[in-house]
Amino acid sequence: xxxxxxxxxxxxxxxxxxxxxxxxxxxxxxxxxxxxxxxxxxxxxxxxxxxxxxxxxxxxxxxxxxxxxxxxxxxxxxxxxxxxxxxxxxxxxxxxxxxxxxxxxxxxxxxxxxxxxxxxxxxxxxxxxxxxxxxxxxxxxxxxxxxxxxxxxxxxxxxxxxxxxxxxxxxxxxxxxxxxxxxxxxxxxxxxxxxxxxxxxxxxxxxxxxxxxxxxxxxxxxxxxxxxxxxxxxxxxxxxxxxxxxxxxxx
Amino acid sequence: xxxxxxxxxxxxxxxxxxxxxxxxxxxxxxxxxxxxxxxxxxxxxxxxxxxxxxxxxxxxxxxxxxxxxxxxxxxxxxxxxxxxxxxxxxxxxxxxxxxxxxxxxxxxxxxxxxxxxxxxxxxxxxxxxxxxxxxxxxxxxxxxxxxxxxxxxxxxxxxxxxxxxxxxxxxxxxxxxxxxxxxxxxxxxxxxxxxxxxxxxxxxxxxxxxxxxxxxxxxxxxxxxxxxxxxxxxxxxxxxxxxxxxxxxxxxxxxxx
Ligand SMILES: Nc1ncnc2c1ncn2[C@@H]1O[C@H](COP(=O)(O)OP(=O)(O)OP(=O)(O)O)[C@@H](O)[C@H]1O
Ligand SMILES: [Mg+2]
Numbered sequence: 318x319x320x321x322x323x324x325x326x327x328x329x330x331x332x333x334x335x336x337x338x339x340x341x342x343x344x345x346x347x348x349x350x351x352x353x354x355x356x357x358x359x360x361x362x363x364x365x366x367x368x369x370x371x372x373x374x375x376x377x378x379x380x381x382x383x384x385x386x387x388x389x390x391x392x393x394x395x396x397x398x399x400x401x402x403x404x405x406x407x408x409x410x411x412x413x414x415x416x417x418x419x420x421x422x423x424x425x426x427x428x429x430x431x432x433x434x435x436x437x438x439x440x441x442x443x444x445x446x447x448x449x450x451x452x453x454x455x456x457x458x459x460x461x462x463x464x465x466x467x468x469x470x471x472x473x474x475x476x477x478x479x480x481x482x483x484x485x486x487x488x489x490x491x492x493x494x495x496x497x498x499x500x501x502x503x504x505x506x507x508x509x510x511x512x513x514x515x516x517x518x519x520x521x522x523x524x525x526x527x528x529x530x531x532x533x534x535x536x537x538x539x540x541x542x543x544x545x546x547x548x549x550x551x552x553x554x555x556x557x558x559x560x561x562x563x564x565x566x567x568x
Numbered sequence: 569x570x571x572x573x574x575x576x577x578x579x580x581x582x583x584x585x586x587x588x589x590x591x592x593x594x595x596x597x598x599x600x601x602x603x604x605x606x607x608x609x610x611x612x613x614x615x616x617x618x619x620x621x622x623x624x625x626x627x628x629x630x631x632x633x634x635x636x637x638x639x640x641x642x643x644x645x646x647x648x649x650x651x652x653x654x655x656x657x658x659x660x661x662x663x664x665x666x667x668x669x670x671x672x673x674x675x676x677x678x679x680x681x682x683x684x685x686x687x688x689x690x691x692x693x694x695x696x697x698x699x700x701x702x703x704x705x706x707x708x709x710x711x712x713x714x715x716x717x718x719x720x721x722x723x724x725x726x727x728x729x730x731x732x733x734x735x736x737x738x739x740x741x742x743x744x745x746x747x748x749x750x751x752x753x754x755x756x757x758x759x760x761x762x763x764x765x766x767x768x769x770x771x772x773x774x775x776x777x778x779x780x781x782x783x784x785x786x787x788x789x790x791x792x793x794x795x796x797x798x799x800x801x802x803x804x805x806x807x808x809x810x811x812x813x814x815x816x817x818x819x820x821x822x823x824x825x
Contacts, residue, residue, distance in 0.1 A: 376725055395725050395727055400722070406716070406718055408736065408737065409817055410740040410743070410818075411736075419736070422736075423726045424726075451817045471726060
């Protein structure tokens with residue numbers, strides 16, 4: 318049983334349509350995200366995945382369609398969901414700790430107060446001892462974790478992650494996935510996750526939407542009924558490979 | 569290796585300058601060029617020591633004009649750049665005018681300032697403002713426009729206000745450009761005041777230079793030029809120091825390279 322069926326809907330996206338000039342990028346996409354559910358979007362590069370996220374975050378208005386969060390219409394409204402971009406987008410002029418504080422400061426807390434508040438999360442995100450570094454002094458994996466930590470500090474119950482491990486090597490990526498699952502267990506959030514990596518999607522998700530190439534539309538929805546908590550042994554299992562084969566066939 | 573490259577970086581221009589001065593000294597000493605046409609570096613230094621007590625007052629006047637003008641130019645430029653960046657219509661209206669204004673020769677215009685604003689400090693300060701304003705406003709505008717669009721969007725997605733977006737992203741992103749504009753303006757500031765003084769007045773390095781020239785005391789003219797160069801460099805260095813202190817992230821980035 319996926320948690321999708323057990324729990325109520327947190328986020329509903331209805332019939333999104335979006336063009337840039339004459340280029341149709343999103344063509345009638347509908348998605349659902351249940352409470353505490355982890356859902357991945359997988360699809361070819363340039364298909365319109367980030368555009369869908371920008372619309373959900375309220376940064377872009379769709380030409381057609383709606384974004385509904387807990388029953389309320391949030392189309393074109395910002396500030397409701399935590400959004401981690403494809404790029405880490407850490408501010409180069411702020412120390413790691415201040416970058417992480419950003420959502421707290423924006424919502425009105427003072428810098429010292431915000432710093433006190435984030436301090437205790439540094440071990441959880443594996444950044445202990447790097448509070449006073451500048452972003453360029455961190456490795457790629459650490460920058461991603463800092464960006465993730467900042468996203469987390471926004472402390473919304475809905476989190477959008479756009480290819481958070483896209484630029485990482487296989488070893489770092491695998492570590493980050495294990496670590497993400499661990500963190501997520503403590504978070505109790507609902508997560509939408511974009512990736513190119515089929516194994517990553519299966520490993521992390523409760524459900525996967527397989528998208529077509531541009532313009533993006535939902536080709537199929539795959540429920541991942543693999544047991545949790547998951548470990549890397551799973552990747553070599555028969556069930557895992559059956560799902561992988563199935564998704565590859567769709568794509 | 570890095571250290572040596574750094575020393576070399578500083579040493580080469582110094583050595584070159586020293587060589588140039590030696591040649592200059594030698595040419596004048598040998599009598600190839602008459603002293604009343606071109607004083608030797610040594611003559612200039614001697615003249616400088618001689619006139620320094622008199623020059624002090626003039627230096628103060630010029631410095632005051634230059635710094636006042638520079639300060640006003642910075643404030644004006646910041647206000648205007650911020651307004652232009654926030655109100656596209658204002659930018660559309662003013663940007664071409666600002667560019668065109670730079671083609672108006674200030675030297676030709678400055679004598680009128682005397683007529684309009686008198687012969688005390690005000691017209692000189694206005695000349696300084698006019699020459700310093702342009703590089704600052706253009707570089708700051710460019711800097712404000714160069715902020716990463718996704719970074720701006722990210723802040724918006726967190727629900728940041730326009731002021732917060734400006735403070736946290738736009739302004740810091742424009743700092744590198746802002747300071748390069750400031751450094752150019754800094755070197756113009758003293759020169760602007762001197763040009764203002766040429767066109768009438770009662771005190772200042774420009775006026776002193778004119779007087780020295782009229783009495784054919786070329787060593788004193790050169791000594792004054794030397795003072796102008798030194799003070800322009802000093803203002804430049806102060807700006808660089810400010811950048812060093814205000815942009816610690818950049819300093820560390822460069823150190824790591
Ligand atoms: N602001 C914009 N203006 C014009 N075209 C855009 C804009 N944003 C995206 N596009 C276009 O829309 C298409 C989809 O872009 P999008 O970033 O959503 O793709 P994506 O699925 O996230 O790709 P990737 O997997 O490579 O990140 C691309 O062809 C892109 O060029
Ligand atoms: Mg994308």
